Amino acid sequence: MPVAFPWLRCALATAVLCAANASAQGEPDALLNLPVSQQNIVEGLQADAYANGLNAYVWGYPLVRMERAMRDYTQVPEPKPATSYRAPLNQIGWATALATPSAKDMPTANNDTLYMSAVVELDEPYVLHVPDTADRYYVVNLFSMWQELEHYIGRRATGTQAGDYVLVPPGWTGQLPSGLIPLRVSTRKVWLWGRLAVEQGENLAPLHALQQQFSLRPLSQRDNPNYTPPVRSLAPLPAMGDDGLGFYRQLAAALKDNPVAPKDEGLFAQFRRFGLSAQGFDPSRLAPPQKEGLRRALEDGPKVAVSAVATAAVQRNGWTWATGLDNFGSNYPLRALVAGPYLGGQGEQEALYPMRSTDAQGQQLSGARQYVIRFKGAPPVDAFWSLTAYNAQDKMLVENPIARYKLGSDTPGLKVNGDGSFTVTLQARQTDADNWLPTPEGPFYLILRLYQPRAAVLDGHYELPQVEVMQ
Template sequence: MSAYIWGYPLVRMERVARDYTTVPSPKPDTSYRAPLNQIGWATSLATPDAHDMPTSNNDTFYMSAVVKLDEPYILTVPDTNDRYYVVNVFDMYQELEHYIGRRTTGTQAGRYAIVPPGWKGELPAGVKRLDVSTDKIWLWGRLRIAQGEAVEPVLALQKQFELVPLSAFGKSGAAIKSAAPLKPLPSVQGDEFGFFTELGAAVQDNPIRETDKALFGQFARIGLTEKGFDPSKLNPQVRAGMARGLADAPAVAVASLASTASKRNGWDWVTGLDSFGYNYSLRAVVAGPYLGGNGEHEAMYPIRYTDAKGEVLNGKHRYSIHFDSAPPVGAFWSVTMYNAGDKMLVANEINRYKVGTDTQGLYKAADGSFTIPIQHQKPSGADAANWLPAPEGDFYVILRMYQPSDAVLSDQWKLPQLNRVD
């Protein structure tokens, strides 16, 4: 079980590296997939039909690039004129190693070299060096697009983000070879220990982090070493225990979220997404349905599964959230609705998947307060302006706060309660 929780993010990232570099044809507007070593952009906001990533936001265009670092790669970013964007640099353990974007590097044009382990050489002048700890990395980006905003200028801005190998940088007209696809992960059809077979392949391609070597050394008892996974010498008792561990480990990891998260007025409040340390359970949970989440200074994602009385949210009831004031953020905020079953956005008659900074016609009182009705059926009267449509069954909501202020992080600004009103 310990090996599963430790290794799940690595296996998940290796799977994602292959999934996100397999480009469908035709490519949906909401897809950010691209061939290896190339940038892919979504050109429309996520919808209920966009199944690539659970819990997608409805605030930004997503960007993805899986990069195999045979040499440094240089990312050129344009001047976004204060438009919010962030590009996260993840290693293959789903550790967030660097931020590029509005909060950390500003929104002026810039160049950043993603440098693989052990590389020695000179970089061009004006290029900032970003060292990473694995030979493959995932660039995961977000670019703000407001509801009702003209999309063409934003699409033009996307095209100014460029990614090239150092060997081609600054060489006008240089031909950049298309990278060969990543080799497939081993086939695990009919393999009762398929996860460990994949993990064994992954550790051969990714160095064990220094801080993890003592823990990883214990996994030799189950046949997992830096040379791969070999179950041939395991006795029946160990094999049976491993099978039980594999069956239980996902639930154990999810259950650990309760001990990792704090509660703020009924909301699950989780920090540390860019500094997991030894919290392997949190890293495993985030690598699943919350893959690519930002650290708390970039964005906060309080999640709400229950009402003020602790009962699971369900579309057969009506709810509301009252804000005394809008969340104090440096960028923008939103409350987004998700189906509990598949963690996807909820289809509805007005095609509204969130309420937030850019909700057109959002009604606020003279003192700046406002209420968001949450229910399946469209409310009547003034409540319709702020309505967040819910599904018929169980659901949850996420309050996203991009560049949250110190007041948010310190709990000086209080999260609003979610009340059942019927």
């Protein structure tokens, strides 16, 4: 039997090439009957690399995505657009205007709040000061580098009074001054992702002044009135290379700063078979079938993440939403999906995000048709709600002649019937119909944001309205 690959000679030389008989007392055993042949070894190596490469992608994508995004979010353009929340490392960045179609940093951005971002490298504890917002809705999410939402600060979780919260890095054992609220985190870099509610059409000057009252500084500099943040940046990730395996290189680099959680050590140990370990990623010793399996895994990995909507999402009346965004557990596909197009998504107690891309007949929503949504009443929330349309292709807001990017509880002139019901018209062509929400001309999807949803939403008693085609 000729050996096509030198790396097979050792394996085949030591293999016992025999065919075992099928079990006489049970079902046939495929492994007992499988010869240790060149073909089976080649196919097995590819299958093993594919399976483990697929798991590595779905498990590790959030970490790679966060490392990439944090480098993007700390690169501040000049001039900085009003919708940008970017800021240098260890500093707070605020958007000073609501997102529009030109705001490209964040896919599926809302048009309800001013966004805040801060990438923090915790070489010591950092103190986040939040001002009194006088019951105005705000929230600051504290994400680990695995896109795990570890803490909430804001109206629902901590109230709207002023406070000082300390981001405590892993392994720190010092003493905090009294009056500070410790928030322990699991990674040495964290992402603060905030939202500050804006009423449609309100004067933004007071909000800009309120934004300036949020501050972030090292614990050692808390009482230093002359503190100026030093200029720092994150080292670049490894280049992707031209062999199609760049994702694994970047994952290995990210793992050196973000150790594997104890609960994932068993899974991570399997990746050593294709060269990924705590020491890095070494593809030099991989056989060609292994490399091919890894490349196929990177092609199919995004599909596995997207498939999480079928297994982890609630589906009611054509709307779909995921729960558990602040407690993924071992649902790695859902975590990967959220880390991608829905980076920064919150748990259902804070906000719920029902979305849909089809009408009542199951057809793709398209600007080629007109639709209506009949609400029996305003969605039951303790903060506010909004309905937004996005381009299906780029997940961005939609340009339109009246610069209306959402309808919601704060929309001026929203026409509501005497019984509290109202109808929303969706179409691309301009219309005088009440409550028109412009859509793109092509495929689109909708998100109904429910901030601080009440129990009637969470337990399913509130019936989400259908999207009906206008005849």
